[in-house]
Amino acid sequence: MIAMTSDAAVKRAAELRDGLNRANRLYYIDQAPEISDAEWDAMLRELQTLEAEHPELLTPDSPTQRVGAPPSDGFEEVVHPTPMLSLGNVFDREELEAWHRRVSEYVEVDRFDMTCELKIDGLAIAIRYENGSLVQAATRGDGIRGEDVTANVRTIRSIPLRLVGDDVPSTLEVRGEVFFPISAFERFNAERVEGGLQTYVNPRNSASGSLRQLDPAETAARPLDAFIYSVSAFDGDGPETQSGILDALKRWGFKINSWSRVAADLDGVSTAFDAATADRPGLDYGIDGLVIKVDDLALQARLGTVGRDPRWATAWKFPAEQATTRLNQIAINVGRTGSLTPYAILEPVFVGGVTVSQATLHNADVIADKDIREGDLVIVQRAGDVIPQVVGPAPENKRGSDSKPFEMPDRCPACDSAVVPDDEDVVIRCVNGRCPAQAVRLLEHFASRGAMDIEGLGEKLVSVLYRQEFVADVSDIFGLADRREELIEIDRMGEISVTNLLAAIENSKKQPLARLITGLGVPHLGSENAELIAGHYLSLDALIDASLRANIWRNIPLEGDGGPDLIENLIGIEGIGPTIAESIRDWLGLYTNLRILRNLRNHGVKPPPIIKRDEDDLTLAGLRFVVSGRLESLSRQEAQGRIKELGGAVSSSVSGKTNYLVIGADPGSKYDSAIRLNVPVLEEQQFLDLLAGGAPGVTETVETRVPKSEAIRNTLFD
Ligand code: IVH
Numbered sequence: 001m002i003a004m005t006s007d008a009a010v011k012r013a014a015e016l017r018d019g020l021n022r023a024n025r026l027y028y029i030d031q032a033p034e035i036s037d038a039e040w041d042a043m044l045r046e047l048q049t050l051e052a053e054h055p056e057l058l059t060p061d062s063p064t065q066r067v068g069a070p071p072s073d074g075f076e077e078v079v080h081p082t083p084m085l086s087l088g089n090v091f092d093r094e095e096l097e098a099w100h101r102r103v104s105e106y107v108e109v110d111r112f113d114m115t116c117e118l119k120i121d122g123l124a125i126a127i128r129y130e131n132g133s134l135v136q137a138a139t140r141g142d143g144i145r146g147e148d149v150t151a152n153v154r155t156i157r158s159i160p161l162r163l164v165g166d167d168v169p170s171t172l173e174v175r176g177e178v179f180f181p182i183s184a185f186e187r188f189n190a191e192r193v194e195g196g197l198q199t200y201v202n203p204r205n206s207a208s209g210s211l212r213q214l215d216p217a218e219t220a221a222r223p224l225d226a227f228i229y230s231v232s233a234f235d236g237d238g239p240e241t242q243s244g245i246l247d248a249l250k251r252w253g254f255k256i257n258s259w260s261r262v263a264a265d266l267d268g269v270s271t272a273f274d275a276a277t278a279d280r281p282g283l284d285y286g287i288d289g290l291v292i293k294v295d296d297l298a299l300q301a302r303l304g305t306v307g308r309d310p311r312w313a314t315a316w317k318f319p320a321e322q323a324t325t326r327l328n329q330i331a332i333n334v335g336r337t338g339s340l341t342p343y344a345i346l347e348p349v350f351v352g353g354v355t356v357s358q359a360t361l362h363n364a365d366v367i368a369d370k371d372i373r374e375g376d377l378v379i380v381q382r383a384g385d386v387i388p389q390v391v392g393p394a395p396e397n398k399r400g401s402d403s404k405p406f407e408m409p410d411r412c413p414a415c416d417s418a419v420v421p422d423d424e425d426v427v428i429r430c431v432n433g434r435c436p437a438q439a440v441r442l443l444e445h446f447a448s449r450g451a452m453d454i455e456g457l458g459e460k461l462v463s464v465l466y467r468q469e470f471v472a473d474v475s476d477i478f479g480l481a482d483r484r485e486e487l488i489e490i491d492r493m494g495e496i497s498v499t500n501l502l503a504a505i506e507n508s509k510k511q512p513l514a515r516l517i518t519g520l521g522v523p524h525l526g527s528e529n530a531e532l533i534a535g536h537y538l539s540l541d542a543l544i545d546a547s548l549r550a551n552i553w554r555n556i557p558l559e560g561d562g563g564p565d566l567i568e569n570l571i572g573i574e575g576i577g578p579t580i581a582e583s584i585r586d587w588l589g590l591y592t593n594l595r596i597l598r599n600l601r602n603h604g605v606k607p608p609p610i611i612k613r614d615e616d617d618l619t620l621a622g623l624r625f626v627v628s629g630r631l632e633s634l635s636r637q638e639a640q641g642r643i644k645e646l647g648g649a650v651s652s653s654v655s656g657k658t659n660y661l662v663i664g665a666d667p668g669s670k671y672d673s674a675i676r677l678n679v680p681v682l683e684e685q686q687f688l689d690l691l692a693g694g695a696p697g698v699t700e701t702v703e704t705r706v707p708k709s710e711a712i713r714n715t716l717f718d
Contacts, residue, residue, distance in 0.1 A: 009050060013057045016047040020063040021162055021253075028158040028225075029255040061133040061161040069151035071215035076148040078138035081173060082232050084124055086143065086308050086666055087291065087315040093270060096292070099314045100266055102675060103294060106311060107302050113295035115242040116272035117260045119315050120227055121286035121353075122179030123208045127153060127228075129172040132163040139211065143308055143665060144632060152211050153178075155220035159228075160253040168252050169238070176228035176254075180207040181284045184223040202353040203286050225285070228254040241295045262295055273316055280318070286353075289317035306681060307629050308665035320381040323356075324394045325349035327378045330361065330406050334414045334437035336445050337523045338429040339422075342367060342406070344378075344390050352382030359388045363426050364408045373403050412437070433592070439473070440466050442521045446474040450527055450637075451519030452508040456501045464490060474519065475596045477505055478603030513540060513607035514641075516600070522587040524580050527637065528652070531644055533584065536573050538610045543588075544597045550589035575649070618647025619693060623659040625650050626674075629667035631684050636664070642691050654679055662687045 023040050027033045044063065051058045058065075090096045104110055124140040137153030138146040153159055156178065163172075180188075185203040192199050200206035210222040228249050231238070239245045243262050250256050259279070263269045269292055276290050294300050294312040303311040326347040333341045341360060348357040359380065361367050370392045372378055377397040382388040412419055412430035414437030419428050430438065440463050447457035457477070465471045468490070470480060480487065480502065487498045514534035518527045525533070537543045550566055566588075570581035587593055615621075625648050627639050634642070639662060640650045654661055654673040661667075661674040662682045674681050682690065 009054050009057065013047060013050050013054070016043050016050070017062055017162075019043055020047065021160070021164070024063065024157060025160070025164075025253055029253070059133070060135075063161065065161065066155050066157070067217055067220040069154070069216045071217075072151070073214070075212070078126075078136065078141075078146050078148045080126060080138065080141075080144060080146060083308060084126060084140045084143045084146070084175065085305060085310050087119075087313055088309045088671075089289075090314055090316050091319070093266070096269060096314070096316055097266060098672070099292075103303060103311065107299055109299065111265065112299060113241070113243075114263045114269055115246070115260060115293045115295045116263050116269055116276075117229060117291045117293070118257055118276055118283075118287045119289040119291045119317075120177035120179055120257065121204050121288045122177040122226075123204070123211065124175065125149075125153065125178050125211075125226065126173060126175050126232065127159065129163055129168070129174070131170055132168050134159070134161045142630075142632075147212070149211055151216040152213060152219040155216055156224045156226055158225050158255040163252045163254075165252050167248070173232045174228045174249065174254065175230045175232050176226050178207055178211055178224055178226045179203065179285045180210065181223060181225055182286065183284055188222065201355070204353060226255065227257040229256065229291075240297055242293045242297065242300075243295055245297075263292075269316070277318065287318075289315045291315050306671060307663040307667045307683065309667070309671075320389075321352040322379050322381040322391065323349045323351035324377055324379055324396075325356075327372060327374060327376045327390065330367070330374050332409060332413045333360075334412060334430055334435065334441065336438055336441035336521050338412075338419075338431055338435060338438050339427045340408060340412070340419060340430065342408070344372075346378070346380060346390075349380055351380055351388065354382065354388075356380055356382060356388040359390050361390065364406065364428075365426055367406050373399065373406055375400065375403055414438075436466065443471060443474060443477070445521050446519035447477070447508075448519075451515050452511050453515070454501075454508045455504045456497065457504065461501075473592075473596050473599075475599035475603060475605075478509065478600065478605060480505060509603075509605045511607060512641075513537070513543075513610060516540065516605065516607055517543070520587070520593075520596075522584055524583045528640070528650065529576060529580055531641065532573050532575050533570075534607075534610060535644065536570070538612070540597070540601055540605065540607055544594070544601060547588040547594040547597055550585055551591055551594050554589040620646040620648030620690075623648045624657055625660050625662060626652065626654050626658050626670060627662045627664075628670040629664035631662075631664035631687075633684065633688065639687070646691065660687075660690075 020040070020043055023033070023035050023043070027040075047062070048064050051062065051064060088099070090099055103112070126138050126140070126146065127134060128136040134154065135150075136148065137150045137159075138148055140146050154161060180203040182203055185200070185206055188206065189199045200209060206222075207224060210219055210224055213219045229246070230242075231245050231249070239248050243260070246256050246260055259276075261272055263272055269290075273290050276287065280287055292314055294303065300310070300312040305311065327344050328347055329345040330342050331345050333343055335341060341362065342364065344359045344361055346357050346359065348355050350356075361372075370390065372390060372393055376399065377394040379391040379394050380388055381391050408419075408428050410419060411417065412432060412435055415430065415432050415435040417430060417432040417435065419430050421428050432438075443462045443466060444459055446452055447454040447462065454477070462471075465480075470483065470487070471477055484498060484502065487493055487501070488495055512534065514527065514531045517525070517530040517533050537546065546566060553566070566585050567578075567581050570576055570584055571578060620643055625640075625643050627636050627643075627650065630636075631639055643650050651658065654670050654677060656677055658674070658677070658679045660682050661670060661679050662684070663671055664684055671681065673679075
């Protein structure tokens, strides 16, 4: 109905929009308002009236359209056009120098400018503009897929709905960080307390909680803010440096963090880091370090990414945050193999963004080294996602006359039987085979993700089931199906959770043998060795058979039949040493364990049979792999399983003997080791190609080295 719209109305609407957008920018971004709130309100009302009279004038990027989208049931998935990356970390000048050296060597350039930006502690956001109008906003999610939070992002006043300037690319995707200002966070939490609502732990959590509200009006009611720091997709000519990008973003109407500065060398970066440390307490937003980016975009492109981390940037993190609190008690946790581990029960203290009330103390030696005692005032620290740690007594700590050094108990706190020191490690163990604490831990371990992966059967439920005598050993888990009605009666269980639990238990019956073996909790036997053992026995039946022989031998110790023979067979498996072989023999040789294995079989636990491959299929024979970081199309364990199926070996750390490091997201320090040792690095797709029988596509991100295996060498160089 454009014809019915008067030219005057069109013109006035445009004027009002421009005026409001400009006022908005001056107020929320430049913090230099030129008009009063009353003038702003009057303009907005006039525009609302005009748009109501002429609905055809209404555009989605109109300033009247920030709030107003109806609540939704959930968020749509958005696949990011290019992955949203994460960042590698450095913690000191030395590590920064190592990063700088790697960059220099990679591009063979000695000196390069670096942009230093504050690392905003909020949540990453990607926003897409078409012809200057905001069309979509998404959270980071797993970096590949995020959630569509467009309606909520539109309510953030410092994010422009419409861009300004004639050099705005027709399609533009920008990325930045949404945050909850600290001052506003404190006010907001205080209001929640008054309203009887749960408070948020820290500004970061509240930013994330606020952005993920299903009702945009709810998001609009919270004072979220955002800094934009990058352009992920560009068409046409653009700036040539990161600092140029920041300038362009600012010109187009985005709020950028003006603290950013360019450093010509490492001393410049150090100065910037010191300045950030000094400025931090005065900022109204949380920062957790400095982001250092190679300024030259052409250099950035040459450097590329490895896994999910760009080579061209790194984060220099602030040291762990510390706080002082009272160590109320040193308590003891009894593990699944009976190991007694001391842990600190602390007066709850807020540090590094969370409230800490417990921290492991590892063992008596650690406690002695740190010189901490019950009742001490101690320093607690937490860095980023790292688990909290007790550093030592606080300088102002005073001890009373009753203070005494900690001693490990000589009886198990769970079953009161005598404990014994383990010769091999510093651990003290409860060796009571019927210790309830051990039984519960073992059940937990059996159901855990790394073993049988039975969803819903966690720590709490396991304790309840054990205490109420539903389960005594792991095989009893599979008998629960017959006790459905009784289970429903358990406090907080109910029909649905029992149905889900029983379904999860039923599904787990088909878990691979290696997972089952891992779950049995044989001392010293981790998941990697469990793979090897599974590859040796191939079926549960064969394992039961070995247990039977080991039991017979235990009672009638003759040559062969489970004694020396069994051990020799086990030691014959590549990668299995004498300690583990003996541990397995001892475990299999216990009658209770034979009974557990048989009960598992009787309850229908049936791992799929393992099929041994022909020698010809073992395309990875002789190659040693390390897998690090999060992969997308398969889990790390699956990846390791595939390598082993094809005859390759898997180790947990990179050494000179490693042939390939396979990396996913956040590969961590293994990647650095690989570069240092010149070990070829495979990204996920290259790894998948290799599994499929091809050569790993040699791209820029792969440092090549001739692999040892003939099979691979042929595919690579034919
Ligand atoms: S650059 C290149 N610049 O930190 C990939 N990220 O640990 C990283 N972050 O997911 C983006 N402030 O959410 C960049 N000035 C800044 C940043 C920043 C905060 C966040 C971002 C990213 C995370 C990586």
